[in-house]
Each structure stands twice: as structure tokens, then as C-alpha cells.
């Protein structure tokens with residue numbers, strides 16, 4: 479029976495928990511990353527791979543811009559490039575109403591550090607001839623892009639281990655409690671003690687919120703994805719339609735990865751794509767990219783993702799328990815911001831504060847607990 483004490487125990491080895499582990503280990507703190515499966519095999523590893531700031535609500539942009547800077551030095555940070563490319567992100571309008579939504583979004587985020595070009599008519603179709611005639615306009619963000627989540631997310635955990643974090647896979651945390659001076663976790667038959675507990679468990683985050691009296695409206699959702707056979711080069715950018723019914727990117731091997739709509743749960747840890755939804759997605763997709771009409775789709779899949787009702791994550795200190803930090807509920811868009819969310823959690827452990835604005839992500843917006851929690855002293 480191990481009873482080792484760590485500065486921080488991290489529940490969940492997705493991109494958020496692994497990023498926090500990496501940052502903390504590099505700061506010289508002792509950290510254990512506890513993952514019930516394999517690191518990066520949940521939503522973080524099966525997602526679409528969109529690395530975009532465009533479309534995020536204004537309150538997410540500071541976090542997203544911090545992540546953008548981490549993505550820029552990905553190879554130095556985690557040891558691989560993860561097929562990350564700054565290909566541009568093109569958001570398409572298929573009606574005047576959707577065009578108005580794109581313009582309204584650009585207005586809403588003006589001055590927040592994200593430049594968007596609005597294109598329409600011949601200017602759009604001359605520049606992007608692969609688009610169907612239903613597309614009336616677009617908003618283009620030059621520096622957004624895409625990456626391979628199956629490579630990137632596990633690499634955060636490998637990098638954390640290399641930096642000195644103890645990474646324990648196939649280790650399910652079954653109980654968490656506070657014993658006065660820190661946290662005690664039951665994990666894979668071991669008892670683990672830590673000054674800080676980082677709750678980065680995605681859809682499993684309810685274990686730690688319930689244990690400390692912070693029940694939140696966390697639910698699971700199951701975005702549907704598919705991939706075509708390899709095709710000749712069609713487009714380099716990451717593409718999405720306003721409203722979210724279709725998004726796509728073409729990888730260097732030629733396959734087009736696409737998504738839209740939601741699948742269904744088999745149980746709390748597994749899910750399947752919904753074929754009717756996928757047919758709707760393909761109809762929307764072939765209208766904006768007619769070249770996809772004659773292609774074979776070779777695989778469909780879905781993944782379990784943690785959602786909050788306002789589609790913002792819970793990121794920051796617990797409202798009830800000193801030393802408990804939450805980072806979950808990324809609501810279908812945590813791959814791009816995950817590296818920065820982990821860095822924010824590491825700031826909070828190391829410095830007791832972060833320069834990145836996270837007030838909008840406070841758990842108190844759901845719990846209304848409202849009390850101030852005393853800071854934790856490092857052991």
C-alpha cells in the first residue's frame with residue numbers, strides 16, 4: 479500500500495490534466511497524474527482536431543490566445559509537432575441570416591486580439607473555388623488551424639512523465655476526501671495523498687464535485703465524426719458552417735475528417751455515432767464542398783464529452799474546499815484551449831493566482847456557494 483504524498487494529484491489524463499501535470503512537473507513540484515484508462519484516449523484523443531479561436535465566446539478568448547501561443551511552440555513543449563498546422567479557419571454562411579451572424583460575431587470580439595476577414599461573392603469563390611454555390615460568405619481567421627489529437631493529447635502526458643510527473647494509467651480514482659491537511663485519494667488499490675487536487679476528469683468530474691458539496695449541471699454529449707478515403711488535395715484550411723452542422727479538414731494523407739451533430743450513449747463511458755445524424759451532416763457537407771459527393775466514408779466514430787449548460791468550462795478554485803481546483807466541462811471545444819487550461823491550473827497551484835482572466839468559468843455560477851476559501855500552504 480503506497481502512501482506517498484505529492485504536491486498535487488491530478489484526476490484525469492486528458493489534455494487538460496496532462497498539460498497541468500507537465501507545467502507543474504517543470505516547475506519542480508511533485509505531481510501524480512491518475513488516469514482510469516490510457517492518457518489522451520478520451521475526448522482529448524478522439525476529437526475532430528480543430529484548433530480554432532474563431533467562434534469562441536469573448537470570455538474564452540484570453541484563454542484561447544494563451545493556448546495559441548503554446549500551440550505555436552508545440553514541438554518544443556511536448557516533443558512532437560502533432561501534425562499541427564496553421565492552415566486558417568473558414569467559417570461559412572449559407573444565407574443572409576448566417577452572414578449577419580458572422581458579422582455580429584466579428585463586431586462582438588473586436589479589440590480582443592482576433593482578426594477576422596469577411597469575404598463574400600466573387601472574392602470568396604475566386605479565392606476558394608472548391609466551395610459550393612450555396613455558400614454566400616465567410617469569415618476567415620488566418621492563424622487558426624488543426625492538428626492530430628491522437629498524437630497531441632497522449633504526447634502531453636509523455637512529456638509530463640519525462641519532466642518528472644508520475645503518470646499512472648489504468649488507475650481509477652474511486653474516492654476522494656480531505657483529511658484536514660490535504661487530500662486522500664483511493665486509486666487503483668493505493669492511497670494517495672496530496673496538498674492539491676486538480677479535478678480534470680472530463681465527464682467523470684462529478685466524483686470530486688459531489689465529494690466536496692459542489693453539485694453542478696454537468697452532462698455528457700457525443701459529437702459525431704467521420705473520415706473519407708484519401709482524396710487529392712481539395713482544401714488546406716479548417717472549415718465550419720455557421721451554426722455548427724458541418725465542419726471538415728483535410729489531412730496531409732488526403733483523408734477528409736468531418737463532423738456535425740451528436741450520437742448517443744451506450745453507457746457513461748462509451749457512445750456511438752447516429753447514422754441519421756451523419757446522413758444530415760453529409761448532406762450539409764456536400765452542399766458546401768461538392769467534391770465530397772462521390773467519395774467513400776471509411777469510418778465513423780463519436781466520443782464522450784463533458785458539457786456545461788452555458789458551454790463554458792468550470793476552471794478555477796473550488797468554492798467549498800481549499801486546495802481543490804477544477805478544470806472540466808469544456809463543452810465540445812477544449813482541445814484548442816486545453817493546454818492553456820492546464821497552464822492556468824498550474825499557475826493557481828504554484829502562485830495562488832493566474833494572470834489569465836477566468837472569472838467567467840467560476841464554479842460559483844452554478845453552486846452559488848459564494849464563500850471565500852482560504853489559500854493552501856505548500857508543504
Ligand SMILES: Cc1cc2nc3c(=O)[nH]c(=O)nc-3n(C[C@H](O)[C@H](O)[C@H](O)COP(=O)(O)OP(=O)(O)OC[C@H]3O[C@@H](n4cnc5c(N)ncnc54)[C@H](O)[C@@H]3O)c2cc1C
Pocket residue numbers: 489490491492493494495512513514515516517518519520521522523524525526527528529530649650651652678679680681682683685700701702703780781782783784805806807808809810811812813814815816
Ligand atoms: C468527437 C469530439 C470532437 C471534438 N472536437 C473538438 C475540436 O475540434 N476542437 C476542440 O477544441 N475541441 C473538440 N472537442 C472537445 C475536446 O476534445 C474536449 O473538450 C477536451 O479534450 C477535454 O479535455 P479534458 O482533459 O477536459 O477531458 P477528457 O479528454 O475527457 O479527459 C478526462 C480524463 O479523465 C479520466 N477520468 C475520468 N474519471 C476518472 C476517474 N475516476 N479516475 C481516473 N481517471 C478518470 C477519463 O478516462 C479521461 O481520460 C471534441 C470532443 C469530441 C468528443
